[in-house]
Every structure is written in C-alpha cells, then in structure tokens.
Amino acid sequence: MSAEFTGPPWATDWTKLAAGYRDTLPAAVRDLITDAVTELKTSRHPYRDDHLDTTRVSIxxxxxxxxxxxxxxxxxxxxxxxxxxxxxxxAEPQIVIEQVFWQ
Known part of the structure; x- marks a missing residue:
C-alpha cells in the first residue's frame, strides 16, 4: 500500500493573466518572483509564515x-x-497564483 505525498514542495499553477504579466517583467524581477514562489512552494504550510525567510517574503x-x-x-x-x-x-495539494503585481 503506498501513501500519497501531500507535503512540500507544493504543486503550483498560474492563471493565464498572472503568467502573462509575469512574462512581461524584466528578467531580474522574474528571478525575484521565482525565488519568492520557491520559498512559498517549499514552506510547511502556504498560509503561515513559519519556516519562511521573512527577510525576503511575507504573507x-x-x-x-x-x-x-x-x-x-x-x-x-x-x-x-x-x-x-x-x-x-x-492527492495533490496545489498553490494557484491568480495575480502578480510589481512596481
């Protein structure tokens, strides 16, 4: 009997609008977004900031x-x-990124 893996790293999906906007940003900003999403994907729980590097991201x-x-x-x-x-x-918890903003 095999158990389903239900912990980090979490699966991630982007809405078309969010992915489209992300792709128009400069490469350096896209790298910041990738780092932030990686931090979120590997967190113990995506709705709590425990075990996040709060010097880089907050939720x-x-x-x-x-x-x-x-x-x-x-x-x-x-x-x-x-x-x-x-x-x-x-079976597969997932983070869905709906919107991105950067200024």
Missing part, C-alpha cells in the same frame, strides 16, 4: 475574515506581490 490573508481564502505573498521588500490560493486536496 497575509487578503481578508482577515477569511483566513483560508486568498492570500498575498509580498516580495522585493514590498515592491511586488502575488495573490494566490491554496487548494488542499488529499
């Missing part, structure tokens, strides 16, 4: 009244952020 819920809903991952000292949700499935 918070979009709405404090919905702590299991969409979250924001800040990167590049707050110059950029990603909006994502975590779909907690038994």
């Amino acid at each position: 918070e819920p979009v709405r404090s009244t919905d702590p299991r809903g969409a979250h924001i991952l800040y990167f590049d000292r707050g110059h950029g952020w990603l909006r994502y949700t975590f779909v907690h499935r038994t």
Whole structure:
C-alpha cells in the first residue's frame, strides 16, 4: 500500500493573466518572483509564515475574515506581490497564483 505525498514542495499553477504579466517583467524581477514562489512552494504550510525567510517574503490573508481564502505573498521588500490560493486536496495539494503585481 503506498501513501500519497501531500507535503512540500507544493504543486503550483498560474492563471493565464498572472503568467502573462509575469512574462512581461524584466528578467531580474522574474528571478525575484521565482525565488519568492520557491520559498512559498517549499514552506510547511502556504498560509503561515513559519519556516519562511521573512527577510525576503511575507504573507497575509487578503481578508482577515477569511483566513483560508486568498492570500498575498509580498516580495522585493514590498515592491511586488502575488495573490494566490491554496487548494488542499488529499492527492495533490496545489498553490494557484491568480495575480502578480510589481512596481
């Protein structure tokens, strides 16, 4: 009997809009996004900042009244952020990145 692997690294998917915007950014910013997403994908839980390098990224819920809903991952000292949700499935939990912003 084999057990399903349900921990980090988490599977990640991007909406077309988020991936399209990410791809228009300069290479240095795309590298920052890759680093931030890697930090998130390897975290113990995508909705908590424990075991994250909080000098590089931070997270918070979009709405404090919905702590299991969409979250924001800040990167590049707050110059950029990603909006994502975590779909907690038994066989393959997944992070879905819905929106990216950088200034």
